[in-house]
Amino acid sequence: MAAPPPTEELPIREGEKKASTEQEINPWDVQAGQDEQGNTLQFDYVAISQKWATKLIDEDLLGRFERLTGKKPHRWLRRGLFFSHRDFDKILDRYEAGEPFFLYTGRGPSSDALHLGHTIPFTFTKWLQDVFDVPLVIMLTDDEKALFKDGLSFEDTHKFGLQNAKDIIACGFDMKKTFIYSDLEYVSGHFLYNVWEFSKLLPFNQVRGAFGFDGSTNIGRIMFPAVQCAASFATSYPEIWPNYDPKADRSKAIAKIPCLIPMAIDQDPYFRLVRDNSHRMRFPSPKPALIHSKFLTALQGAGGKMSASDPNSAIFMTDTPNQIKNKINKHAFSGGRETLEEHQRLGGIPEVDVAFQYLSYFEDDDAKLLEIENSYRKGTLMTGELKKMAIAMLQEYVKEFQERRKQVTDEVMRGYMTPRELVWKGNPNPVRKEKEKEKKGKGEKGEKGKDAGKIEEKTGEAKS
């Protein structure tokens, strides 16, 4: 699964003409439209939602979410960073009825460290996990990244994946409810069976159109969509569900557990394939529900790309407070005016101001943010002041991340990455509970290795 591509967006400024080339959005190629002068335009998310027939997330849906969960929708929902969905309402139906579902997201490990933009979907997923109290699987597509990048070997991407796993864990996921896996390590057995079964349902023509493949595409790339798709079936994770038995009717029941996939909108074509075909599997599965994000703003704004090879293109999660300060001050595209006089007269443009965008990712207080926006637009708030606020919030976010990251040893990482039964309030495993009671009664300790109980004990220790 590719991370949300760090492609910047730039709103249409006053007086600009309409796009003369259309935007292009698919999992391998994301390009904003251009006007007749070749200027990059803002992505038109309403247009892509209409084109792909997704539903926009509206006040009604968020209202229902709040009534059911008792939680205020995350600011990234309120502010439309996650803006579109498929069947999120059905997930709420299940939540209301107390029926199980799980979360599935992923990352394509193309470099060894996450930058700010990479962490946002994971931070959002962690929030969903907390709100819903459901199991979560996180797929590291080390297979995909090596297949799609000529310069990267499978050894490289596998290594990146393990490093990325540590960063992902540092986003705060609850180990008891979270299984992180490297495709190169985990895809086998039931999972691979599902991959093959699903691949039989996909003629080349169907994936060619969705992903822009041609005769020079290597056959691994052509196959890969079946891997990313099969990851959305509950039966691909037999260890998660207690007493999974593919020969018993129970497996059919497990196949019916749907997933909710938070993801960038460009990944939608994968899961349309699943939604079109999941009922045709040996154990038919419901359509997965999707929740789509916009693309994240790069440091340079227009024309810039967040890139691991350019340290000044993004805030890295390894940056020091001083590095963050310098990057924002020197490199963050500003929506302020050329001179103080001009700024006061015309006002700033928050829509293109990267510091304001970043602030809007992290300032949870809607009223306060609106006040900042208005002051900036009116020209009473200067760029320097705005940047200072953004720097402070980013430093705080990165610092908290780094504190959690320090705790993530190889052992902790392997805990999250061990295939095992997950435990959550909505579906505790009675067998496990019995066993744990027995253990406690006898005062025994678990053995080292793949024992799930042991790993959870460890987590407990790390937290206490």
Add this chain to the structure above:
Amino acid sequence: MAAPPPTEELPIREGEKKASTEQEINPWDVQAGQDEQGNTLQFDYVAISQKWATKLIDEDLLGRFERLTGKKPHRWLRRGLFFSHRDFDKILDRYEAGEPFFLYTGRGPSSDALHLGHTIPFTFTKWLQDVFDVPLVIMLTDDEKALFKDGLSFEDTHKFGLQNAKDIIACGFDMKKTFIYSDLEYVSGHFLYNVWEFSKLLPFNQVRGAFGFDGSTNIGRIMFPAVQCAASFATSYPEIWPNYDPKADRSKAIAKIPCLIPMAIDQDPYFRLVRDNSHRMRFPSPKPALIHSKFLTALQGAGGKMSASDPNSAIFMTDTPNQIKNKINKHAFSGGRETLEEHQRLGGIPEVDVAFQYLSYFEDDDAKLLEIENSYRKGTLMTGELKKMAIAMLQEYVKEFQERRKQVTDEVMRGYMTPRELVWKGNPNPVRKEKEKEKKGKGEKGEKGKDAGKIEEKTGEAKS
């Protein structure tokens, strides 16, 4: 891996015109040429060898084989059933130098019982194993068969594969040196890593040409060649080789162990892909050596197909002596003449006589076979007498098979199918030997499960 397709061959009769449509040979489609009257012609094996630039097996090669191994070449080599090769001479070089290699063959499990034609390549492979004393891997391509047959599910082909494994074992393989696996069970880990790595080297155009794929081909089929190809790398079987460690230089040495693949000529395109690309792997491997068989003669001769759904089209390995007798007498295409007078005057045609063909598969005495052939051609040997001899040899072959087959319990099958270190004279595992000595010294018995020692103990018990 598809079994040698049971397509019949019919020689050109006197006075017949030359082919007006050319023969077609590839892994998914094997059709003999036709003359202008639409009559099926004999396969032209010399032509396919020339077209694909393989080498014909000649007297020099067989002479060298006999000098090196001290064994007379198998009658199927002497009589050209295995007629062509790639680098078999290099395998002989290795044998001479005492350097390791392994055997690899396979079966596509499309039905639950083997017929006579299916067993012949395995019987030949068993002979190669005995002569060379090398490890052997046998791949059951249950994944492939479900991908390629609309009516077959992965459950079906997996089940067929396990049944086929028992029949294959009954061909007499030595358990200590033989690992049989179902793709759906075994392909994962190092093997799957090789599959992905190899798939990256194969653009769609290359497999499209080799296998006749198009836009309607499912993506699993497109991927499958990488699985069959990766099976020829020693590193796909880490359990076989003692102390395999992909991080150590040792793995590079293991990657350099080549395989010899006995197979029907139609499978050659797969392994040309390997021969063209194996040096490009992370751990470069030598080109696999190949030894090609012709296609086997069906019971009905011209126009007939050996088919599991038509009990009269083939001798099944479950047939009773009486069924064999009736099938040969009633259904085996005869090269004899219409009347006794005509037969005595014109003589029979051994080339199209199915009973003679079958006799030639099993009568090891060249002089005796030549005498039979000459008598039949002269018309002094009658069809009935010829059939009687063929029936006796087939009954004997099938009976011996059935006796071995009775010994193949689920437990024995699982023994062969357990990934484990293999043991052979040329490369005994010193670590294992030490362990065995220790065990014997302590009088301990192995535990149940995946312990290789245990399984070999079991074999030993079964044989004694």
